Amino acid sequence: MAKLLNDRDIEFQLYEVLETESLLQRPRYREHDRAIFDATLSTARNIAAEYFAPHNQKGDANEPTFDGQKVTLIPETKPAWDAFADAGFLASHHDFDEGGSQLPEVVLRASMAYFNAANVSSTAYSFLTIGAANLLKSFGSDELKQKYLPPMLDGRYSGTMALTEPDQGSALGDLRTLAKPAGDGSYRLFGNKMYISGGDHELTDNIIHMVLARIEGAPSGVRGISLFLVPKFHVNDDGSRSQRNDVALAGLLHKMGYRNTTSTVLNFGEKDGAVGYLVGEPNKGLGYMFQMMNEARIGVGLGAATLGYQSYLEALDYARDRPQGRHASNKDPDTPQVRIVEHADVRRMLLMQKAYAEGSMALCLYASTLVEDANTAPDESERKAAAELLDLITPMVKTWPSKYGLMASDLGIQVLGGAGYTREYLLEQLYRDNRLNPIHEGTEGIQGLDLLGRKLGPKGGDGYAEFQRRILSTLDQATGMETCGFLAGQLKNALSTLQSVTSDLQQQLSVDPDHGLSNATMYLDIFGKILVGWVWLKQAIVAEKALASGASESDEAFYKGKVHAAQYFMSWELAPLEGYARLLSAGNRSNLDMQSAWF
Numbered sequence: 001m002a003k004l005l006n007d008r009d010i011e012f013q014l015y016e017v018l019e020t021e022s023l024l025q026r027p028r029y030r031e032h033d034r035a036i037f038d039a040t041l042s043t044a045r046n047i048a049a050e051y052f053a054p055h056n057q058k059g060d061a062n063e064p065t066f067d068g069q070k071v072t073l074i075p076e077t078k079p080a081w082d083a084f085a086d087a088g089f090l091a092s093h094h095d096f097d098e099g100g101s102q103l104p105e106v107v108l109r110a111s112m113a114y115f116n117a118a119n120v121s122s123t124a125y126s127f128l129t130i131g132a133a134n135l136l137k138s139f140g141s142d143e144l145k146q147k148y149l150p151p152m153l154d155g156r157y158s159g160t161m162a163l164t165e166p167d168q169g170s171a172l173g174d175l176r177t178l179a180k181p182a183g184d185g186s187y188r189l190f191g192n193k194m195y196i197s198g199g200d201h202e203l204t205d206n207i208i209h210m211v212l213a214r215i216e217g218a219p220s221g222v223r224g225i226s227l228f229l230v231p232k233f234h235v236n237d238d239g240s241r242s243q244r245n246d247v248a249l250a251g252l253l254h255k256m257g258y259r260n261t262t263s264t265v266l267n268f269g270e271k272d273g274a275v276g277y278l279v280g281e282p283n284k285g286l287g288y289m290f291q292m293m294n295e296a297r298i299g300v301g302l303g304a305a306t307l308g309y310q311s312y313l314e315a316l317d318y319a320r321d322r323p324q325g326r327h328a329s330n331k332d333p334d335t336p337q338v339r340i341v342e343h344a345d346v347r348r349m350l351l352m353q354k355a356y357a358e359g360s361m362a363l364c365l366y367a368s369t370l371v372e373d374a375n376t377a378p379d380e381s382e383r384k385a386a387a388e389l390l391d392l393i394t395p396m397v398k399t400w401p402s403k404y405g406l407m408a409s410d411l412g413i414q415v416l417g418g419a420g421y422t423r424e425y426l427l428e429q430l431y432r433d434n435r436l437n438p439i440h441e442g443t444e445g446i447q448g449l450d451l452l453g454r455k456l457g458p459k460g461g462d463g464y465a466e467f468q469r470r471i472l473s474t475l476d477q478a479t480g481m482e483t484c485g486f487l488a489g490q491l492k493n494a495l496s497t498l499q500s501v502t503s504d505l506q507q508q509l510s511v512d513p514d515h516g517l518s519n520a521t522m523y524l525d526i527f528g529k530i531l532v533g534w535v536w537l538k539q540a541i542v543a544e545k546a547l548a549s550g551a552s553e554s555d556e557a558f559y560k561g562k563v564h565a566a567q568y569f570m571s572w573e574l575a576p577l578e579g580y581a582r583l584l585s586a587g588n589r590s591n592l593d594m595q596s597a598w599f
């Protein structure tokens, strides 16, 4: 197996591009230093390698089972969960007085990348628990927090996000799970949830479901959805576990990938109703969920980025080792074969993988700094600008790595040839695991509608203005630089393409929303590429400057690789966007006008 990630790249992203050490100036991080960040990353790397990676393929080959009473996972899953929790990762971004270590968001995300790379499906239990605990902390009453948060932060309890129902996936506004007031402040829930990851298992003493449901008599649509905490087991006032709540596992789903994560169908209220506790105010549940979704979606993007990254490293190792064929100019069969990395076409695939994987990783880590700034930047206007920009780019942070990280996995299979298609190599599993990411947490289609219809809308928004301001400032930084000056020109052209297609689509939207939104996924793709082009330019600027000031031999190769990948990206990924943008600006109706009967 290749390395989990390129440590030099993670270090480059964190310290050279994102200047993570500057966070040490903020009061929240006064007691930290870089050594603490490095030690955290190193702990993540070690635990991932020791407890997660070794059972990645075993978990894939041996799905969880349910005998009608109990769910069984391969035994290696529990020590991995314990090691993660014991090292404090479930609580690490929380306050010191909550048992956390006030770790900056971006360091936590970079740490999570190692776990995802080692074994994405075993890591999902932690990922979901972190998300559920964040929800509870942000919106739960003191009473709920006191009872349920500490065991979720120390690993005794795990968490889920229970939104989807058998008949309601993308259209959450139509969900039907019902919550009836029980008269004592609690509710009784009745309904079915589907695809709930981590919805049942024996890893923890209890499972805390964060469930979206509709209180009896609530308005229809998104304005009538509330959030409830529903424990698998009731909890006594002294914290001990009581009897089982009325939440039953109807069955496990059998998936293409992510196989060591249980995917469950849960029945709430087969008997007297599942006891649930309202989180926050009635009818605001979807809003709460969406506030957390920004972070969850970065998590999905990061998961996709890491699987794409792993695929790249696996393919690179193979290509450097596998002898096959000779250069086209060499007709002598008695000369030794070259390694396949010597073939330009294999380099094309590896270069695409590098551009997609490292670009996705850079994008997700950048988005994490926006989460950080939105929460802890010293200045109110800085916090607001970061939050608005994050809100705008979240659909791209979720979908770009999901689409192109998956392509990196696909390309990895191609680099290996026949070997890539066999189960002897990790690539086919990485591809299957990664195939989930364009689907969950809002499909690619739904993210396109969110970006164009909601985030930008007919008038655009402050996040869009902030995006343009920041990109222009990066273009300024490249002025006068030999290579980056040229790359900045290419990005500037792409930005003006984006500006004109955006205003054309806004115009179309104001006339006819169905028409205006009919190519939203393609618009999302164009915007995403320009966003990643920006992220690549930022990296190239740092690399070109480092090269100009002299670098060690290995660093020189590393920095040159960054500049070269940025050049590839601007020429091959950004330049062709203009043709697609023209179709959108002209209001192309191919998709809209096609009829169901014509297929």
Ligand SMILES: Cc1cc2nc3c(=O)[nH]c(=O)nc-3n(C[C@H](O)[C@H](O)[C@H](O)COP(=O)(O)OP(=O)(O)OC[C@H]3O[C@@H](n4cnc5c(N)ncnc54)[C@H](O)[C@@H]3O)c2cc1C
Pocket: 160, 161, 162, 163, 164, 167, 168, 169, 170, 171, 194, 195, 196, 197, 198, 255, 258, 263, 436, 439, 440, 441, 442, 443, 444, 445, 446, 449
């Ligand atoms: C392995 C796995 C794990 C999951 N984990 C969880 C979990 O932990 N918790 C949870 O709550 N859910 C979970 N989900 C559910 C997931 O979020 C949904 O599958 C997803 O939101 C899509 O819903 P759906 O499957 O019902 O597809 P549908 O909503 O039926 O969509 C089908 C297709 O139609 C498109 N479509 C739908 N509506 C529109 C529209 N208005 N405009 C344009 N296109 C549209 C979609 O983009 C998609 O391509 C998980 C799913 C999987 C597969």
